[in-house]
Amino acid sequence: MTVIDLGELRGDVEPDPPPRPPRAVGRPLRAALAGAVALLTLATSTPVARSASAVVPGRIGTEVLVVGGRLYVGDLERPGTGGTREVTVYAPPAGAGGALRPLWRTSVPGEEGLFQVREHGGLVLITGGEDGWAATVALDAATGRQRWRLPGFPVPTVGGGLLLFGRDEDETTDPLRVVDLSSGRPRWSAPVARGRTVYHHRGAEVDRVVLIPESGRIEVRDAGSGAVLRAEDPRPGGSPGYQGVSLAGDLLLVKANSGAGGGSRVTAYGLAALDRRWELDLSANEYLEECGDLICVGGREAGLSALDPATRRPRWVNPRWQWIVVARGDRLLVAARKATLEFTVLDAATGRTVAELGGWDPVFNQGPDEPLFGTRRTREGGLLVAELDPARAVARWLDVLPDAVGECYSSGRDLLCRRPSGAHGWWRLPR
Template structure:
């Protein structure tokens, strides 16, 4: 096993050569070319249009879009974490100019705070927090809204029609991981776990394997459907300082020990097939480890993105201009220039194999999308006070302008090509974005 301390990333491999200087000379020709470009952009810019539909708002109201053309509006019925919310479900119209059609209404736990919605296998899963510790999930029939069951935990679908519920169960002092039958809520299997020390392997949108990393003892990989132990691997060294967390990257299990004092971390990699220990990597507080296609990337504001071979940790490329990976689409990476993910930042498209900058897309604020593999939308304020919406397309390496939303503060989220934003006065607007 190899232990590698990256330290400063500078000089690990040859950086991308700087962009050539802008050509000079013949000022008139340059001015004319710029004027033509501005006229072309103005002609192609979308025209501001009002919301296709307006959703009532108010104090404590939350509006969520979910894939499949549904919009969920939650209104507190009784305030407080132990209260309830009334949830009304609307079908979004087929196109602009239609109206939202109410489908059904229900009450769910949690009058404020956590509110999450998923749709899976003909069911709607709504999660709220019943008190400061216990999150509760309600399973409803997607067509009628009829409640099927209610249990504690955060839900994630598993293969074979199951649902993994994780979190604190009332009366317990440790976290319990349970897998239940999705239609009935019947328990299939359960196991106590250390908080944060589990990892999930996905087959499409569903979990097929659960990896458990106990405080001491051997690491286990279990079948998500039955709970059967598929493989037990190298024991994790006990007594590692600070908080520990687990994640998966390709065919590797990454266990990260966090130094609670200095912020440094040690990442230990295990092969997922046989759970054998592969390598360890020390990261200072200023560096972050992330997936970038088939490689691993270490990002920092000081040195940019360094791509590593996940099998050997051998440096493959470095690009000093960008610091984190926002999305991976095939052989292209959507990257950004700093770590301020909630604000407007500079985005670009890189070639995942070489780190070469394919195109710079300008400054945008990313819009959260319910579908992790769905389109990537960015927003930014126009000089006229509208909100410009663009699709950040890594495949075409362009930021394609789609719409301008008038007088929108900018609090938006999306699902598929549907967009919801808060409007002045507290109401919400819904738009169907063009392709």
């Protein structure tokens, strides 16, 4: 178990050709200048920092996650140990040339399949499972001592609660339950089918739960007590072909089969009173999601279009792009699959192109508010790492990792990537 100081991480990088600036005809001069500055920053930035890389211990089949500045390594235990993983938690090295420091070890459910870690309220919540079941173990973050084990995927709620959804190995239904975070004692529960529930967040915690039982009746519940705050019966005949439910601002979007070529019909309700606002038919290849203050319809063939959430009237159409990656303030980071996955920044209000960021392999991260990173191969076989910043409309080059090959994952500014040997490396990215 060693830490390697990589020295100055440089390399000859083969960047994309400088992207063509957006046309400025008919636009304010300041918008054109802002786009030009963003593109110049993309084209001329170079990695300027040195990263210390720690080699992560493990073997084939080892799961590795970095959460809250600590490393979680899940190894398969010996056959016959009851379908569990041994998890070792490491603190980061003190600096280049230091060593990973093991903090504690524990056994958790799930010999294979899902391995998920989150830290909340002084506890570490490790979830494992496979074939549709999941179980969460709550551990003391300082010592690794187990507090409780319960079935389901964890989501923190207001008032010191934890929402758990999903079945354990010996269950046939998918109950939703809310428990006390520190003790695991039950607060309330309700039966609900998978895909028929959605959570409204206040900051990082859930304050309201929307669920639709088999009857199709829409219920809005207080996350702390389970009390029904609002309820709405479906239209006559129920909600046949039900597909899913989602939130966009203060709107609840309920999706059901329309019966037309595999398409769907989305009904929008006001979340506060469950009053029906509007309906929209989508083709089989289209989807609907929040994009800033608007609602966007996306699809491979039609591109992106934005709707006024109050009236459903169209605001803009941009046929070049297929997916909303993230909305940050008045900017959207969007993508389309070409020779590579191409990214660009749009003005959320108009759909206008602000800056094109080029082709990147996206790095999976833990949440929508975390930094967004992309990687690109260098001539020497390493990885160029950049921060994709929609607010500033730039892809800011951070570092070159000569001994990384891909399969990257980030948490905050910690980055895990696969090395040529098959093991992982752990880098602390500069700001």
